[in-house]
Amino acid sequence: MIGWRILMCMIRYNACWLPLLAKHSESRIFEGPLVVPLDCEWIWHCHRLNPVRYKLDCEELYGLVLDNFDVVSTVEGICGRQTEEIWNKLYPDEPYNSDLINLDPEDISKRTTSLAKYTKYDLISAVKRQSPFFYQVSRPYIKDDLFIKEAEARYKGFLYLIKKNKEKGINRFCVPTYDIDLMWHSHQLHPVAYSKDLNEALGKILEHDDTDSDRTKGKKLDVGFSGTTKQWEDTFGTRYWKAGAMYKGNAPSPITSSPFSSSKNCKKVVSSKEQLHDNLLQDRKVVEVFLEFVDVKNLPDGQEGSLFVLFSKSQPDAFFEAKRRLSILSKTKEKQVASFQCEPTGELLFELMSHSSSKLSLRKSPKALGSAAIPMQDYLDPVSKLYIEKWLELVPSSGVMSTKPILLRVAISFTAPIPAPYTFQLAQSRPVSKNTCFFNLPVKPQQAKSWTHATDENGTRIISLQMRDLKNAKNVENLGKEVAGLMESGETRTLAEYMENGWSFMDNLWLLHRPSKSKNDGHIFELTGTKTIKIFSGRKGEYELRYHLKQGNEMDFLTAVEFSIEDPYGKAVALLDLKSNLVSAKEKWMVLPGIILAFLASDIMKKEGYEGIIAKSKDLEVVDTYEEIERNDLNGAELSRDVGITKKVVLSSGGCGSGCGSGCGNAVRSGGCGGCGAGGCGGGCGNMIKSGGCGSGCGSGCGGGCGNMIKSGGCGGGCGGGCGGGCGNIIKSGGCGGGCDGGCGGGCGNIIKSGGCGGGCGGGCGGGCGNIVESGGCGGGCGGGCGGGCGGGCGSMVGSGGCENYDNMKKSSGCGGGCGGGCGGCGGDILDGKCGFSEHLNEEAHNMNEEAVAAA
Known part of the structure; x- marks a missing residue:
């Protein structure tokens, strides 16, 4: 919500929702909970996140603090028919579900001046501040029960630090990690309970300052976070930084300026083609890991030089396959934390290394003192613990003599495993005639056209696609075309067929078509079916350029964006790199549609002048035809x-x-x-x-x-x-x-x-x-x-x-x-x-x- 839309939501919140909530709080209007309209709920949410101001506004305007008791969200799926009926009686000129797309700025201005009661709090700025926070905590693992349970305990520890500072007269700006802040927000959304709890714990309502966002080193936020980290670790003896709870960078730019609205309810259609996912792909999980080496004890007598730890995985995977180096906090007095993603399999391996500081030994390789391992399955299969801090006894390396076992204190935190994204390379078999040099005249051998292969990160072929002409088909544009899929079993299936209104995927489960001019919000294709997917040119959402080191022309990329009630402004679900011929899908259901989409989009865009073409495979399988040579003329396409x-x-x-x-x-x-x-x-x-x-x-x-x-x-x-x-x-x-x-x-x-x-x-x-x-x-x-x-x-x-x-x-x-x-x-x-x-x-x-x- 931006601009006029935020202002319209604020008007509806002040003029309709708060008065309705006040009536229901004084005397229940009907049996059953109130269902708050989604736009009003977001404004209400942001208002309550300034608990001191919210309490003052409610008492000034309505004489009591308006609580969330007996109120539910529209996203919970509870029927809001009774609430809507009451709303329509009270506000006949204001629909319960507002049209936030077709707004008249002049009408909004008139309604703003006619408001009888409204908060003076700058809700527009509050909404803009909370949007980035929503991005930081919108991760699948945030909903894990164990993550929430640990976050609740850490929130209580955070309040304890504030209480101790207050008792000692220490004026410290305590800065929470995002798991703690999420708990803090959730507490504030219950204004009566929050007021009671904080008055009992601290003697006052704890203010929530979300106005400072400058993370520059040396600024208030940075200094406060460093101070909070040290106080936490000195007080509790555990690490403050936690996997899944740290800052993840700026939120990506909005994909569209208009929210998605559709009265269509997409029905789930069972399709044999959709079940191909189960046969094509294995389920794969990924976790985020935070690793810190805190201390070391019982070093061999006479040990000199600097110490560090090499860490790796016993089973390298698609996300982590390196051996990396990290210092030890007690030795360097400098906090270093390694953050990485990996599959929750195998063991994390640690090797304590010593490097002499003498001039004679500078060129010698570091010496290994001992090693240890932690099996990830012990904690993540099933999930039993997301945080470990313990002393590990190292197995001494050959030639290392120590009177006591060397101990290494390791702190590790995980996120709960979530489905891993999938990445595939598309490569076309572009074969070469073995007999080209032995003929004086060009020939047209009769054989099948080449296949486009989709392979995973390990080079394993998942599926092969081929464009075909149907027999007795009309030769009008794409009519009479189909996409065939060659399965690993050798079976060939029709995966897509061109219809008069576009390409039909997977037994009519999906339809790829051009958007109508009246409903175009910048996308170039639509994929509709069980979900609503819009295809935009360039990298959008979390695929934005700043999250990738690789540069490139934005016209080489297409982003598939899912729109729904839960994500009215869109959620990027797949990225198609037409230049490098890569398909990245965040979820399993998008893999096969994404591969077919990339195959067809590349063909369509190439015909319309786009120069990126599917790469030629190094494994040439089929003899090339003269027509294919003609089609790949350099005048109009790249090699x-x-x-x-x-x-x-x-x-x-x-x-x-x-x-x-x-x-x-x-x-x-x-x-x-x-x-x-x-x-x-x-x-x-x-x-x-x-x-x-x-x-x-x-x-x-x-x-x-x-x-x-x-x-x-x-x-x-x-x-x-x-x-x-x-x-x-x-x-x-x-x-x-x-x-x-x-x-x-x-x-x-x-x-x-x-x-x-x-x-x-x-x-x-x-x-x-x-x-x-x-x-x-x-x-x-x-x-x-x-x-x-x-x-x-x-x-x-x-x-x-x-x-x-x-x-x-x-x-x-x-x-x-x-x-x-x-x-x-x-x-x-x-x-x-x-x-x-x-x-x-x-x-x-x-x-x-x-x-x-x-x-x-």
Whole structure:
């Protein structure tokens, strides 16, 4: 609630709810509890969290403190029909359930001035202060009975500290942890009981100051919290900091400005597809852990140097698999606490280490003194204790002699286990034809299209998806399309089908469609069914950028947000990273819809101009088709992450040099790298991306169509030209061929990652080529040979356009010389097509290649 909505709620609270509550408090209006409207309840909640002011306001306006006795919340599911009937009689012009969306600011202003009784307390500011607190305590483990029981005991301890300070005349600003503060809030929501209890304990009503939110070091809040921590630990001998009870950062920005409102009651539909969750996924839990090493005793005689503890898990999991280091409080006098998440399995392992401070030992490895372990199952399966502080007897390490067992005091707190989020990688099988280099003409083999695999953090395949055409279907947009799912058992099921109004998921359990213009609040898709899910562009809610170290374009992300009565402003339930092809789902029910959603959204957005595409799997399984090569043209889409080149890297005239000065055309669209000598582009090298590779040897051009430079082959070379002995993928395994008969000679490196073109007498791109993206185009060296190609240590194909000009990297271009090649008449910049090679450099390159040939 922001702006006018908060003001409207405040008016309804003062004008309607408080008078109604006063009537019911004096004399029960009807049998049964009052059910407070949700908007009024939130304002009432915030008012009571200033107990002193609330008591004064109630007594001034109504003569008594209005308590919450015989009042229930709307979220408890109790029928509010009787309350609504009384409300409508008392306030015929004010509906019980207010329309907070369509508000008239002028009407609100008039009603504000007409209020007869109202509190002067700034409720708008109070509401804004309490919204961040709600975020801090809105965690599933907060509701655990044992967590609440421990929080209640800690709240009583907190009040005891305040009482002692009062008795000793100590003026200390005591700051609670969030579990204690939650108990404090809950106590204040019962104003009569709170007043009675605090007067008995402290002699007055304890004020609740929530106006200070500056956590800067040295400020009031920070100093108060440090003082409270020390007083607590000195008084009770236990740790004050607790897992699940600490500050979690600023609340994320609101997803929408309008609350969700719907009269539709979503009915649960039992679906065999929904039951796939049980077969696809294993239940997995996660806990938050706070760990502190408090003290150590019985160290070996003569022990010198600094001490610390290494901690790890006996069973590393998806959340915690590292070995970390932590100091000991009694030794450093500095409080250090490790906070991490892990699965509640295995053991926590501790190893006490000693590091000598002498100069002679600075370079020696730390010495292990002893170790111990705590089984997590002893406390969390089932949950029996969320806090442990005890002395552990260490098993001495080899060679360590001590008269008494070394003892390490360890303090650990847990949250109750909660369902762990799920993360999956989507990767598409983008296979390569094994026969590409053996055919002179492109072929269209008839085979199934590739699958998109969803794998978990361990690389285990969960499910595979495939877009299919239905038989006898109308060829109108997506009509006649379906998404098939390949299960682990080998069974194939239809998971989604395109209907006239959108995509139907999982036996009509969900419907993915576009939002209507009249009800659009910034989302681009809706997923409706058992729940209402809206899909927003960018990272929203708890997925906001500040919670992730990884940067990126917000357009690469989609957030699935659930809207309900409990979360009228939305709760983020899944994040789709279309660039990295990751699907993160917070709950199990969202996993399969999330994977299908990511699959379809990527397809839809790609058709509409989005450039991120599903990554190609490293495990190529199916032969690629020519249509798929066409669909992955660089002009309009990016290559996969493995390639790492953005679209339109090479824009216009030149290829990778041109041999005899012919200028082989666009390296992306019309040609590849030219040949040498008299060859030039030979018989039309074709598209460097689509159909052919780099040119050939002494006179043959591309040699029969070497196949796709990205997908299947490399550059031909040598005297015989052509693709030689099957050059392999120029991205994955090699670059330009070499050797006397062509082929991929010289063990060509990956033209993107490790090298460019091979070497040998036949020419091509010489030996030991640089990285064609980062460090060079076609390399040089001894392998330059007779055929020409890129001899002489070429520059970056992206940065300088092929061969480096020693005078000016930007104006050089093309691929260098060799006996018959060089840049000829037009070796211009590969980016702008201008001829920029100086005569001096042409001659120098020619001489260098002659020397290389002689040396070979």
